[in-house]
Amino acid sequence: MKMNELCHEIISSRSAYDSIQPKYCQLPKGHSGKHSEFHYLDHLRTVQKSVADKIKRDSTMTTGAAWKSAEAGPNRILRWVMLLSDSDLKHYEIQMDKLKPQVVAKLREKSATYDDCMAVAKKLTWLVYQMNEAPKPPQDIREYLENYFGKMVSGSTTCIICKEKLSFSLFSKAQRGKAEIETGHISPREHNAENVGFAHRECNIAQGNKTVLEFYDWIRGIIKRVDNR
Ligand SMILES: [Zn+2]
Ligand SMILES: [Zn+2]
Secondary structure, three states: OOOEEOOOOOEEOOOOHHHHHEEEOOOOOOOOOOOOOOHHHHHHEEEOHHHHHHHHHHHHHHHOOOOHHHOOOOOOOHHHHHOOOOHHHHOOOOHHHHOOHHHHHHHHHHOHEEEHHHHHHHHHHHHHHHOOOOOOHHHHHHHHHHHHHHHOOOOOOOOOOOOOEEEEEHHOEEEOOEEEEEEEEEOOOOOOOOEEEEEEEEHHOOOOOOOOHHHHHHHHHHHHHHHHO
């Protein structure tokens, strides 16, 4: 499959973490107009801003503790920042040794390179456009995403866990403030384009720390014991 050749111009921002990893323009080489890191989310942002924001957040940020505190650690942090050593993180006022070991483990297993995060955001966008009831992507965005992941088939995106087809409308349905669709990982500790997708919130919770295959084995065992009683 041909990949897009990217502009890759550095986009400066005021982020304290820019010295760790600059942001790069993800538009095709030789593009016109302004440089942009997430141009392929521009259309989704106009249709439903929360979905575009979610893709950007889930692809680039760790989910940390529910509350920010010295013990619980940063609420959300860029995944590539979590690739730095404990001593390097001290320069950014992140004291890993002050956090509980479980919190450190959780943050560290969510770490990912900038390039993997960029690829995840593109993959999630490609998947959103293939959900039932999803808006149609503008031609340039369609082509850009198809260059990475192949032809889009409307209505083909399923929950990576239960394999039920997912509808775009699930994004706006929320229970107790929690969206019904979450970003999921086939193997929970790998954040890359091959390993991510969308899952029902309930499926994602049920999968927990298992890989999807481990989860199926566990479920199979349960069903077998229940049926044989
Ligand atoms: Zn550019
Ligand atoms: Zn599901």
